[in-house]
Amino acid sequence: xxxxLTGGGGFLGARxxxxxxxxxxxxxxxxxxxxxxxxPPPADLLADARVTTHTGPMxxxxxxxxxxxxxxxxxxxxxSGECELDFxxxxxxxxxxxxxxxxxxxxSGQVSRLVFASSVAVFGPLHGQPMPALVTDxxxxxxxxxxxxxxxxxxxxxxxxxxxxxxxxxxARLMTVAVRPGKPNGAASSFFSGIIRxxxxxxxxxxxxxxxxxxxxxxxxxxxxxLIAVYQASPEAMGGRLAVNLPGLNVRVGxxxxxxxxxxxxxxxxxxxxxxxxxxxxxxxxxxxxATAERAAALGLKPDASFKAIIEQYIADCRARPGYPADALxxxxx
Amino acid sequence: xxxxLTGGGGFLGARxxxxxxxxxxxxxxxxxxxxxxxxPPPADLLADARVTTHTGPMxxxxxxxxxxxxxxxxxxxxxSGECELDFxxxxxxxxxxxxxxxxxxxxSGQVSRLVFASSVAVFGPLHGQPMPALVTDxxxxxxxxxxxxxxxxxxxxxxxxxxxxxxxxxxARLMTVAVRPGKPNGAASSFFSGIIRxxxxxxxxxxxxxxxxxxxxxxxxxxxxxLIAVYQASPEAMGGRLAVNLPGLNVRVGxxxxxxxxxxxxxxxxxxxxxxxxxxxxxxxxxxxxATAERAAALGLKPDASFKAIIEQYIADCRARPGYPADALxxxxx
Numbered sequence: 001x002x003x004x005l006t007g008g009g010g011f012l013g014a015r016x017x018x019x020x021x022x023x024x025x026x027x028x029x030x031x032x033x034x035x036x037x038x039x040p041p042p043a044d045l046l047a048d049a050r051v052t053t054h055t056g057p058m059x060x061x062x063x064x065x066x067x068x069x070x071x072x073x074x075x076x077x078x079x080s081g082e083c084e085l086d087f088x089x090x091x092x093x094x095x096x097x098x099x100x101x102x103x104x105x106x107x108s109g110q111v112s113r114l115v116f117a118s119s120v121a122v123f124g125p126l127h128g129q130p131m132p133a134l135v136t137d138x139x140x141x142x143x144x145x146x147x148x149x150x151x152x153x154x155x156x157x158x159x160x161x162x163x164x165x166x167x168x169x170x171x172a173r174l175m176t177v178a179v180r181p182g183k184p185n186g187a188a189s190s191f192f193s194g195i196i197r198x199x200x201x202x203x204x205x206x207x208x209x210x211x212x213x214x215x216x217x218x219x220x221x222x223x224x225x226x227l228i229a230v231y232q233a234s235p236e237a238m239g240g241r242l243a244v245n246l247p248g249l250n251v252r253v254g255x256x257x258x259x260x261x262x263x264x265x266x267x268x269x270x271x272x273x274x275x276x277x278x279x280x281x282x283x284x285x286x287x288x289x290x291a292t293a294e295r296a297a298a299l300g301l302k303p304d305a306s307f308k309a310i311i312e313q314y315i316a317d318c319r320a321r322p323g324y325p326a327d328a329l330x331x332x333x334x
Numbered sequence: 335x336x337x338x339l340t341g342g343g344g345f346l347g348a349r350x351x352x353x354x355x356x357x358x359x360x361x362x363x364x365x366x367x368x369x370x371x372x373x374p375p376p377a378d379l380l381a382d383a384r385v386t387t388h389t390g391p392m393x394x395x396x397x398x399x400x401x402x403x404x405x406x407x408x409x410x411x412x413x414s415g416e417c418e419l420d421f422x423x424x425x426x427x428x429x430x431x432x433x434x435x436x437x438x439x440x441x442s443g444q445v446s447r448l449v450f451a452s453s454v455a456v457f458g459p460l461h462g463q464p465m466p467a468l469v470t471d472x473x474x475x476x477x478x479x480x481x482x483x484x485x486x487x488x489x490x491x492x493x494x495x496x497x498x499x500x501x502x503x504x505x506a507r508l509m510t511v512a513v514r515p516g517k518p519n520g521a522a523s524s525f526f527s528g529i530i531r532x533x534x535x536x537x538x539x540x541x542x543x544x545x546x547x548x549x550x551x552x553x554x555x556x557x558x559x560x561l562i563a564v565y566q567a568s569p570e571a572m573g574g575r576l577a578v579n580l581p582g583l584n585v586r587v588g589x590x591x592x593x594x595x596x597x598x599x600x601x602x603x604x605x606x607x608x609x610x611x612x613x614x615x616x617x618x619x620x621x622x623x624x625a626t627a628e629r630a631a632a633l634g635l636k637p638d639a640s641f642k643a644i645i646e647q648y649i650a651d652c653r654a655r656p657g658y659p660a661d662a663l664x665x666x667x668x
Contacts, residue, residue, distance in 0.1 A: 087498060091433075099425075126472065127574025138460065138474050142576055149494040153487045160483040164421060240461020242476060 001028045002068065006058060006101065007075030007117070008035030011180060014042050014323060016073060016224050021048060025071060026232050034069070036061060037076055044322050058097035065104020071113040071231060072167075074101060080121060080147040081187050087146060094150035098157065106166040114169040115231045118155050118243050120216060121148035122173065123288045135288045137245050137295045144286045159241035170238055172230040175218040175248030175291060179314040181324045188283040192217060195253075196260055196311055199271035200318075202331025208277030209253060209284050216248025216291035218303070219310045220317070229299045239295050247303040249310070250290035259308040263315070264332055271331065335362045336402065340392060340435065341409030341451075342369030345514060348376050348657060350407060350558050355382060359405060360566055368403070370395060371410055378656050392431035399438020405447040405565060406501075408435060414455060414481040415521050421480060428484035432491065440500040448503040449565045452489050452577050454550060455482035456507065457622045469622045471579050471629050478620045493575035504572055506564045509552040509582030509625060513648035515658045522617040526551060529587070530594055530645055533605035534652075536665025542611035543587060543618050550582025550625035552637070553644045554651070563633050573629050581637040583644070584624035593642040597649070598666055605665065 003020065007013040013035070021030055035041050036054045045051050054064055058076060076097065083090030098116070105112045123135045124144035132139065143149045151173075158169035180193040184205075191208055192215065198205035218226070226246035230238070238244065261269035293301065304310050318328040337354065341347040347369070355364055369375050370388045379385050388398055392410060410431065417424030432450070439446045457469045458478035466473065477483045485507075492503035514527040525542055526549065532539035552560070560580035564572070572578065595603035627635065638644050652662040 087500075126576065140472050140474050140576075142574075143490065143494070144497070146494050146498070149490050152490055156477065156483050156486055160477070160480050163478070164480070166421075240476075242460065242474075 001025065001030050001070045002032045002034070003030055004034045004036065004065070004069045004072040004112075005075065006036045006073070007077065008045070008053075009037035009039035009041045010075065011182065011323065012177065012220060012223065013037065013073075013075045014045060015220055016075070016227060017041065017045050017051070019224050019228065021045075021050060025228070034064070036064065042323060059092065059100050062100050062104040062107070065101050066107040068108045068110050069105070069112045070110075071115075072101070072105065073115050073117070073227060073231070074098065075117045077117070077151075078147070079187060080145050083146040083150070090146045090150060094147070095153060098154045102157065102161050102167065106161065111165065112167055113231060114158065114167045115227055116154060116158050116169060116171040117227065118151045118171045118173045119148065120173055120175050120245070120248070120288050120291060121145060122152040122155070122243075124148065124286050131286065131289050134250075134290045134292050135245070136292045137242070155243040162241050168235065169241075170230050170233070171243035172227055173243050173245045174223055174226075175216040175246055177220055177223050178217045179310065180220070181318070181328060188280050191280070195257065195272050196314065197328070199260065199268045200264060200315070200331050201328055202271070204271045204273070206273050206275040206277075207253060207257075208275065208280040210276065210281070211252065211254030211257070211274065213253045213284060214250055214289045215253075215284070216250050216288055217307070217310065218246060218248050219313050221313060222247065222304050226296065226301050229296075229301050233299050237299060239298065244295040245291055245293040247293040247296050247301050248291040249303040249307060251307050256307050259306070259311055263308055263311045267333070268331055335359065335364050335404050336366045336368070337364055338368045338370065338399070338403045338406040339409065340370045340407070341411065342379070342387075343371035343373035343375045344409065345516065345657065346511065346554060346557065347371065347407075347409045348379060349554055350409070350561060351375065351379050351385070352656075353558050353562065355379075355384060359562070368398070370398065376657060393426065393434050396434050396438040396441070399435050400441040402442045402444050403439070403446045404444075405449075406435070406439065407449050407451070407561060407565070408432065409451045411451070411485075412481070413521060414479050414523075417480040417484070424480045424484060428481070429487060432488045436491065436495050436501065440495065445499065446501050447565060448492065448501045449561055450488060450492050450503060450505040451561065452485045452505045452507045453482060454507055454509050454579070454582070454622050454625060455479060456486040456489070456577075458482065458620050465620065465623050468584075468624045468626050469579070470626045471576070489577040496575050502569065503575075504564050504567070505577035506561055507577050507579045508557055508560075509550040509580055511554055511557050512551045513644060514554070515652070515662060522614050525614070529591065529606050530648065531662070533594065533602045534598060534649070534665050535662055536605070538605045538607070540607050540609040540611075541587060541591075542609065542614040544610065544615070545586070545588030545591070545608065547587045547618060548584055548623045549587075549618070550584050550622055551641070551644065552580060552582050553647050555647060556581065556638050560630065560635050563630075563635050567633050571633060573632065578629040579625055579627040581627040581630050581635050582625040583637040583641060585641050590641050593640070593645055597642055597645045601667070602665055
């Protein structure tokens with residue numbers, strides 16, 4: 001089984017790679033995993049004999065895409081902040097690259113199964129209305145960023161390639177992933193991870209939005225499980241060509257911090273101070289306040305059990321997984 | 335006032351050209367109307383000293399698009415049937431050409447007002463569900479053709495260029511236009527015009543769907559009025575960046591033929607025979623059964639008064655307008 005993974009150099013992509021290398025897909029082992037990204041994947045993946053890497057822009061790799069894959073996970077993307085700073089980079093990285101991928105797959109003559117990582121960022125308020133309390137599989141998207149726009153355009157493009165029988169495509173809308181390891185990255189959503197990650201590392205940090213802000217989150221492992229389940233679903237079980245929301249745990253920022261105190265103690269919690277950032281608060285005000293995922297539930301997918309469980313997973317990951325820095329729990333006494 | 339019109343060689347485009355050349359836009363006269371299309375516009379437009387034409391693919395005309403326009407009507411498009419036959423032609427003509435237009439306009443440094451002719455073809459049944467009785471401004475699109483997919487992708491792309499301040503864009507979803515002059519064109523929707531046009535010309539024809547089929551239609555003149563009103567609306571009056579449905583008159587095929595008998599007599603009506611075409615009936619079964627247009631109503635737009643009025647307009651147009659063949663009413667005794 002030959003699988004292509006775009007974006008395999010990133011945090012989620014590398015984690016997905018490890019998962020499918022270990023467990024296979026559809027009950028079959030991977031014979032080759034081709035990782036295409038702007039950056040090489042982590043060392044443990046490079047060391048796996050089944051992994052081959054293609055580093056560079058996707059736009060130049062149509063021949064690779066046409067070389068014949070059983071399945072594809074398409075995670076590569078310019079992120080929200082990059083697209084807002086460089087409009088053309090966003091179109092190139094997100095729209096044109098996806099076109100190049102789809103056209104290569106089509107040229108291969110093989111109907112590859114394709115999972116596209118879309119995003120909850122396709123949603124936004126309709127003109128003159130506040131965000132609904134919950135976005136669902138059938139909520140009318142109204143993206144407020146170029147990133148969300150590109151994701152939505154690609155969802156529909158993939159649905160049409162699928163209708164034509166060129167690929168067997170599925171789009172899964174990822175909820176905001178937390179807790180991510182690493183440094184704050186300037187994305188407006190960075191604080192959803194930062195307010196947990198930084199205090200656990202012993203670093204003081206601020207929360208730029210009010211405690212009453214709510215948002216759908218998903219742990220890394222639950223997000224990966226969602227991508228794999230969407231891959232493994234039959235077209236009938238997927239229930240249509242339109243994108244499916246992955247499950248999100250709808251959390252309140254204040255409750256996230258209460259859970260942190262419960263898991264890690266009040267001293268850790270005290271390292272987070274509320275300091276409203278109007279720019280970030282305004283951006284987050286246009287985001288989904290919560291989500292449901294009926295179609296994903298029909299595939300057996302559920303949100304994380306609790307935000308406490310998400311923190312506990314992060315702590316366990318810091319202790320056990322590659323990609324988590326050694327000092328990630330430097331602020332944790334127990 | 336310098337205006338660009340793409341698709342000005344077609345029936346609707348030429349009619350829009352005549353209208354804005356005669357009446358101006360926003361109370362201002364046109365000094366130049368640039369018509370870009372694959373084919374030259376009709377002779378009466380070529381003879382107007384204010385009209386300049388650029389014939390050929392839009393993809394090669396970025397320099398023209400960057401030359402600075404006060405306003406743009408973007409009607410050029412490969413139609414539904416063409417896109418189904420030639421997938422790449424559709425992407426090139428509908429998606430890439432719109433990108434070229436938007437990028438040219440952006441390069442001009444002038445924030446052009448832009449009206450994009452989208453289509454009721456963005457709508458379709460969600461998986462496992464029948465079409466709703468009415469599609470509204472907030473119905474989740476689910477296109478069933480490449481054409482509808484491309485229109486929807488361009489709607490969102492234009493919304494994002496508008497959000498960024500590169501253009502002042504508006505997308506208006508045209509309902510099926512009837513009665514069109516000319517020959518049957520192989521489009522699945524062709525019969526909505528053909529069952530009126532052919533018998534009036536004295537030609538026997540068939541209706542490929544059941545009399546109980548319903549669909550939103552709009553006369554050519556009401557469609558043109560809609561495009562102009564959307565152009566002239568302030569951004570506030572438009573009420574948001576998402577596409578607006580133009581008004582449609584929701585008609586039943588059987589009632590269309592009753593109206594024909596009323597206007598033109600039973601002999602004319604008898605030239606239409608029901609002969610179900612399963613292929614066309616299946617396609618039409620995935621189309622909107624009716625539409626509402628709340629946002630267009632807020633701009634003062636209304637559906638045609640009745641289907642009888644649409645037929646009467648067609649007959650008057652045949653007698654008075656360029657582009658209607660001399661023998662178009664050869665089957666009408668009175």
